[in-house]
Amino acid sequence: MADEEKSFRLRYVGSRFDNARLPVDVLSDLPAFRDLLAAFAKDEWLSLNSDRQRVPKGFDKSISFDLVAIERGSAVPKLDWNRHSAQAHLEGFTDELAEIVDDSFERVTVLIDNAGRDVFPQSLSSEHVRALNKLGSGLRDDERIEFLNTCGHDGNVIYLDSYRRKHLITRVRETYQARFEGNGVLQGVVSPQSGSGYIYVSTAEHGTVQLFLDPDRLLKEFDGNIGADVQLDLQLELDNVDKIRSVVEVHDIRLIDAKIGADLIRCKERLANIKSLIDGWHDGNSTRISTAAVTAADRFLSKRPSMCGAYKIYPTEQGGILFEFESNGWDFSVELDNVGAVEMYGIQVEGGRGEMEPVTFDEVGDQFMMEFDSRVGR
Amino acid sequence: MANELTDGTEVLFRHIHPNFMENGEPSSDRFRPSEKDENLLSVDRSALVSAANAHALYVGNGRVAVAVFGVTVAEFSSEDISCAKDPTPETATEKANPAHALASYAKHLPKSQKNIAKKLKRLAVERGQLHPVGINT
16 A cells, blocks of 8 residues: 555535635644544454554554645545554554554544434443534534545435534533634623632523633723623533533633623614514515524624624515614625525715625625625724 | 606605614615515605605505605616606505606616615715604604
């Protein structure tokens, strides 16, 4: 087999991965993929060598991958198994390892394919679960990772999405991890006696969350601000009914100032009114506002709460939501349609007669926010 | 076009449903036709009816509105939108509306109509709410 290349391609599907764009948020999937594959490789090696209790020294390091390209077709990171590293760490085993890596990749994809038809293993080791908890944890509901050159039971390429992750992990364990971006209200600040203190933040989605913080930051930033709005970006451990068990990591937490908080509340109240409209609300010529549009609107509000003071929010007859606002001498519209897609357009109202023709995005995701920020300024 | 409106100063009224108003300002999409309207926007002519009477007829015919805004024939024309008389007859359910007219957006693709609507809305808001006067809805 000499230096034959052994490559694995993961195809990220979703609008934020268009044009070979791979958000840094999901880069942690790559070592997680390696860890999962390595966990299966250990099982495989031990089953082939039943007289051994442990894998040989250097085994883990020999399951090493290099990211050699991000190809087009959404974003397709290409990972090459590093044969030289295997040779260096486990001399003489390279060909056997190559077969084990192949078999382990197949076992990873079979595990995921089976989860798609509600077939689960009786148990998985903590090593497997730890890797699974990282792999795909940044995926949003409409996104997936396809394992190229595989074929599942349904004849299609095997893929991992948030549904499969959640069900797979919670079948072998009580909880799974997922990312939460949203807003909450500061309910309490507990100053540190020693070490770190913590705050309580209530959220509409997950109830009250306890967050440990650096004591300096807690005192300078949060103390004395009970009732203030807070912007959150958290890695959460959730159970199979999405009840929070613990906060794994605080990616970002920021106090929203009182004025912005009040504006955010006004926008949310307006959204709640719009959400309550029933079919035919406009003299019979309209449909109720879709859940996808409301979810997209919530996400849009939480992305840039500092803009809430400028927004005027309207329903559309087709079940969507229209935001209108002025910024930087322009009058903009952000229109969320009834499947959650977003369109932005606008006219210059100061210093010229420019126009932004409507530009459409699949969702309120990174690509849209980049366009939004470039127009509105951040 | 025989029925075309030619007095550029004539204000044409748009009735605004309460759900399309926020803090006294209408949604821009009230200033372009909906999909079902086939590129024709309904308006009422100020040459024939006051804003108050147009509103009274509109709600009297069973529709809901809380405000009247207006755009002139010339303002429509500056966006390459022609306006024409379109009086509607009395039916079993609605009273006649001799002041009814239509603004044609047919020269513009639906996507282009969105920014046109924004421009017309700004002109209408600048002119101010025409009915009820002095009350922000």
